[in-house]
Amino acid sequence: MTHTLDPQMTMTRVLEIFPGAQRALFRRYHIGGCASCSFQPGETLAGLCARNNLDAAEVVQHIQTSHQQDEELQISPGELAALRQAGAVRLVDVRSREEFDATRIEGAVLLSQPVMQEILGRWPREELMVLYDHRGRQSLDAAAYFLGQGFRNVRCLRGGIDAWSREADAKIPRYRLELSA
């Protein structure tokens, strides 16, 4: 089903019908990535554009391609395995400490506050960085965040470490999570 994006929609509605909108907004316009550039759920897209001096028509067009942008951001386990054989890939794990300690892709660093500072302050912005999570849901947000911060070669692992285990390295155990209070 094709949705039409009306600039008078609230941001809550925009995100309902275009789940990748926030990532698209941050990648290109640096909006919605952190507390300083956030938006209000009830403000309209038109209002957000006016507040940031953006052309609403162009922003609408950009958001309407957000799904395709998300697709292009992803890399399959097979592609990642080939890239790792060919050369250095900076691997960033955006899962919890518990998951990282239980199983990880060799060479990955766990994203923490000090690592975030190291990445933003010192990592070359043109080098390939691949982010992964458990099943490929959060790493898209993380990839969009780093793209919005000026990194030019960021991808995320489609299906996360779970897909990596199934398709690229069966020695990496699969797992499920239980959360107790």
Place this chain on the structure above:
Amino acid sequence: MNPAPDYQKRIEEALRDPKNLGELAGADAVGTAGSAACGDMIRLWIKFKEEAGKKVVDRATFQSFGCETAIAVASLATELIRGKTAEEVLALSAEELAPSLGPLPPVKIHCTQLVESALRSALEPQSAPTQASAAPAAAPSLIDKFTQASQPSGKLKVILLEPDCHD
């Protein structure tokens, strides 16, 4: 509106050799703006000296959790304020802190304001705005989304599956 190529070039130039990175031992004033929890924070250290009967900035350094624009602005601003009195520094507007970057795209202006707030926090702590007042009831940001997922509120247990298990 795409980020202007010449703006990106100026940012890259400023980032090629960032000045005054890191903590400054024996600083006379320290100021922070933003929040490390959301990855958007600047901390500034300032040391003064006496010069011609006036107390002026001898050296200023910074640490940043923020975006590349914030790092570029902080680098330039810490150079710019050398030799100025606290009053002269406080009189600078956000736009005046990094004049060589030229006009910033509207969406990057908050990066400059972050540096200005950190300077105010160091030199005039009572007037610095709080983070809470700057961002009321905002939608979860991207960084909220992926950091909250990695920091669950309860106790997390990882249960490894048997190799032939289809979860």
